[in-house]
Amino acid sequence: MVRSDGPAPVAAAAATGAPGAAEELLRVEGLHVTYPTAAGPLPAVRDVSFTVARGEVLGLVGESGSGKSTVLTALMRMLPRGAETRADVLRFAGQDLSRMNERAVRQLRGRRIGLVPQRPMTSLSPVTPVRAQLRRLTGLDDNRIDELLTSVGLAGVTSRLNDYPFQFSGGQLQRMLIAVAVLAREPELVLADEPTTTLDATVQAQILRLLVDLKDRLGNSVVFVSHDLAVVAQICDRVGVMYGGQLVELAPTAELFARPRHPYTQALLNAMPARHARGERLRAIPGTVSGSHRLPGCGFAPRCERADELCHRVVPEPRVLSLSVARCHHMEEAE
Numbered sequence: 001m002v003r004s005d006g007p008a009p010v011a012a013a014a015a016t017g018a019p020g021a022a023e024e025l026l027r028v029e030g031l032h033v034t035y036p037t038a039a040g041p042l043p044a045v046r047d048v049s050f051t052v053a054r055g056e057v058l059g060l061v062g063e064s065g066s067g068k069s070t071v072l073t074a075l076m077r078m079l080p081r082g083a084e085t086r087a088d089v090l091r092f093a094g095q096d097l098s099r100m101n102e103r104a105v106r107q108l109r110g111r112r113i114g115l116v117p118q119r120p121m122t123s124l125s126p127v128t129p130v131r132a133q134l135r136r137l138t139g140l141d142d143n144r145i146d147e148l149l150t151s152v153g154l155a156g157v158t159s160r161l162n163d164y165p166f167q168f169s170g171g172q173l174q175r176m177l178i179a180v181a182v183l184a185r186e187p188e189l190v191l192a193d194e195p196t197t198t199l200d201a202t203v204q205a206q207i208l209r210l211l212v213d214l215k216d217r218l219g220n221s222v223v224f225v226s227h228d229l230a231v232v233a234q235i236c237d238r239v240g241v242m243y244g245g246q247l248v249e250l251a252p253t254a255e256l257f258a259r260p261r262h263p264y265t266q267a268l269l270n271a272m273p274a275r276h277a278r279g280e281r282l283r284a285i286p287g288t289v290s291g292s293h294r295l296p297g298c299g300f301a302p303r304c305e306r307a308d309e310l311c312h313r314v315v316p317e318p319r320v321l322s323l324s325v326a327r328c329h330h331m332e333e334a335e
């Protein structure tokens, strides 16, 4: 793979924190994850670097298959057997995550790093009443469970917790799992992997509000993953855009929307419904991300209107421009 002569990735990564950031909670530098597949090794995450400050909400956005869930799974140290992970730095609250033994990682999971899953229904057993599952997941007694559910707006369901998951709505189940992940142990970091994707728009907005309210109350940090830039924009302080396993742009939310630097970010913004007059067709991004990791240069080049000979030959390294970090040879042209 050809590399450009730009600033060293680590130097660029140093600029990936929030401006004037509060105390750093998480630092990821040069994270790579490769899955073994029948077609050979698949580099699902390539050289990803970011930080999360205490109390910050960082969004990770990108189309399906861009590596978002893999990043979260690597942070939880829950990748499937055979997956290879390496990172220059993987530090949580001053501790080196990559060097921790399994026992120490288990101590962190749930207690200091909580996970809100994508599909609440499939995260619970269909054959066990909800109350028994909440007891097992939280280790709390019934009174405390009722208190937790009341504080996530579920006072109305505490009388029927001997029902099974299918007897509750998707929004109610997601509130329960947020109570488990966020309130039961008050973890410093909450990883939310597309937690509203399966819910309708009104319930989605309520769940987003709940996550933000809890964050404001508890002061925890959140990494919020979504394929929808509009959702991320509502609650995130900064947004990272992933493409083909790479973080191609990272910026404060307002900056990303006002001055998107990477052509892929620009294409995502152009495709957002609110940016289009009513009745106008959405602009789809022609082409596919598939196979981008095998290209010798920029993975986005086959879909990029700005691609030139350099783009097809040399992998762009992360570079800083004003408040943004982006992987593009021609990011200045967005000015």
Ligand SMILES: Nc1ncnc2c1ncn2[C@@H]1O[C@H](COP(=O)(O)OP(=O)(O)O)[C@@H](O)[C@H]1O
Residues within 6 Å of the ligand: 035, 036, 037, 042, 044, 062, 063, 064, 065, 066, 067, 068, 069, 070, 071, 080
């Ligand atoms: N367990 C796995 N084994 C092999 N490949 C996987 C596995 N999990 C994910 N992948 C592949 O890794 C890439 C990134 O997947 P993922 O992290 O799930 O992306 P996203 O969450 O952005 O949709 C995709 O190409 C996906 O097919």
Ligand code: SF4
Residues within 6 Å of the ligand: 262, 263, 264, 298, 299, 300, 301, 302, 304, 305, 306, 307, 308, 311, 312, 316, 327, 328, 329, 330, 331
């Ligand atoms: S490096 Fe070149 S091909 Fe890649 S996004 Fe930038 S302009 Fe497009």
Ligand SMILES: [Mg+2]
Residues within 6 Å of the ligand: 068, 069, 070, 193
């Ligand atoms: Mg995913």
